[in-house]
Amino acid sequence: LLTTPSISSLYDTISDLKPNLFTMRPSGSQYFSIYDTAYLSLIKDSSHKPIFTNSLKLLFSSRNKNGSWGNPNILSDSLLSTLASMYAFQQSHLRNSPIVQQVLAKSEEFVLANYNKIADESFFTAGFEFIIPNLIEKTNLPLMDNPITKKLLSYQQKKLSLITLEYLEKKKPSTLFALEYLDSY
Numbered sequence: 312l313l314t315t316p317s318i319s320s321l322y323d324t325i326s327d328l329k330p331n332l333f334t335m336r337p338s339g340s341q342y343f344s345i346y347d348t349a350y351l352s353l354i355k356d357s358s359h360k361p362i363f364t365n366s367l368k369l370l371f372s373s374r375n376k377n378g379s380w381g382n383p384n385i386l387s388d389s390l391l392s393t394l395a396s397m398y399a400f401q402q403s404h405l406r407n408s409p410i411v412q413q414v415l416a417k418s419e420e421f422v423l424a425n426y427n428k429i430a431d432e433s434f435f436t437a438g439f440e441f442i443i444p445n446l447i448e449k450t451n452l453p454l455m456d457n458p459i460t461k462k463l464l465s466y467q468q469k470k471l472s473l474i475t476l477e478y479l480e481k482k483k484p485s486t487l488f489a490l491e492y493l494d495s496y
Contacts, residue, residue, distance in 0.1 A: 345380045345395070377421055378419075389421075393422055397450045423452070444463050
């Protein structure tokens, strides 16, 4: 897996940064991103062991009381962060733990109870229409046939039909910040 120079170089960079990530002092108003931390927990070395071993602990301790993760004042952020965290725990070695199963059940309740409310949101992060359906599919939540998911998928298809490789290279649209949705392709 780590044979090409670019992958090896990336692995070395991650290995160099890893010890510093949880000791760095915050320099802005946001210390860490739940969404990004969830994705970090999925990165494994060549023997399939997690590289960022503290990321799941950080996620576990960062849950909101209502079972969500992320900013409780911004529903789209809560949904993205909660779905990403759920997926991280579902993919982890802790997935069968009774306490993790309880956490996942409460998180699922949050998502199912609040998902339709995103129709009222006026602001979404870059690539929301790509990431949310992908995370719903990954977490196996029964929302793929939901009208909101279908609308997001239609936005996704419309955007994809307008994007050419030349456009991506020249304009570098915000869609590039949501490439994690491509992992199933």
